[in-house]
Amino acid sequence: MRMDAKVRRLGEVVRARQPSVLLTGAGISTESGIPDFRSPSGIWAQYDPMEYATISAFRRDPRKVWEFYALRFEALTSAEPNEGHRALAELEGRGLVRAVVTQNIDTLHERAGSREVVEVHGSIREAECLAGEAGLLLVVGSSLEVHPVAGLPDTTLTAGGEVAIVNHSPTPYDGAASLRMESGAGETLAALADALC
Numbered sequence: 001m002r003m004d005a006k007v008r009r010l011g012e013v014v015r016a017r018q019p020s021v022l023l024t025g026a027g028i029s030t031e032s033g034i035p036d037f038r039s040p041s042g043i044w045a046q047y048d049p050m051e052y053a054t055i056s057a058f059r060r061d062p063r064k065v066w067e068f069y070a071l072r073f074e075a076l077t078s079a080e081p082n083e084g085h086r087a088l089a090e091l092e093g094r095g096l097v098r099a100v101v102t103q104n105i106d107t108l109h110e111r112a113g114s115r116e117v118v119e120v121h122g123s124i125r126e127a128e129c130l131a132g133e134a135g136l137l138l139v140v141g142s143s144l145e146v147h148p149v150a151g152l153p154d155t156t157l158t159a160g161g162e163v164a165i166v167n168h169s170p171t172p173y174d175g176a177a178s179l180r181m182e183s184g185a186g187e188t189l190a191a192l193a194d195a196l197c
């Protein structure tokens, strides 16, 4: 089937199978001048993701990771939506697209006029300092073995907060916690609520 015949067929499917949801990735924005990750000309052809795009890389050398992201953010903020982004916004306006679920962080769908956009990987609009403001991180029923959450106690302690743990079995943060209880989650939290009445 030639491309125009395929597009006609796709149009029939879009009409017949409502509601339709779009799932987009970095490829929709390469035509806006933003490189993707895994194409031959993508970002990972130049940079090792393990050195720049993991939470352990960030903890090892935050400056290096921020410098990498500063370059990316610069490219992202100066990019404009392309005809693909605009077409999806138009189709949403005509009632043929219910929502766009995107892995992209570039905000180009929104800037093209799409209204129902789910940014599953967040966006460049904001970055959060993980739990940075917590005076107390109370951990209940977690072995604290699985990242990224397992890094939260460190973040809290580094920012001057305290960690308390309610867990049946030991965790790597038992020594650093100011309070550790081996009791059950339900009875402990219920008793805590009573104590705070």
Ligand code: NAD
Residues within 6 Å of the ligand: 024, 025, 026, 027, 028, 029, 030, 031, 034, 035, 036, 037, 038, 039, 042, 103, 104, 105, 106, 107, 121
């Ligand atoms: P990916 O890099 O793994 O894959 C992109 C795919 O798009 C490739 O298979 C490539 O062949 C295809 N492609 C590239 N240009 C295209 C075009 N013009 N038309 C059709 N196909 C094209 O990207 P992914 O699958 O989205 O991986 C997810 C990760 O990439 C997410 O974490 C996302 O945040 C991140 N990312 C986002 C941006 C952005 O926000 N624009 C840019 C780079 C990476």
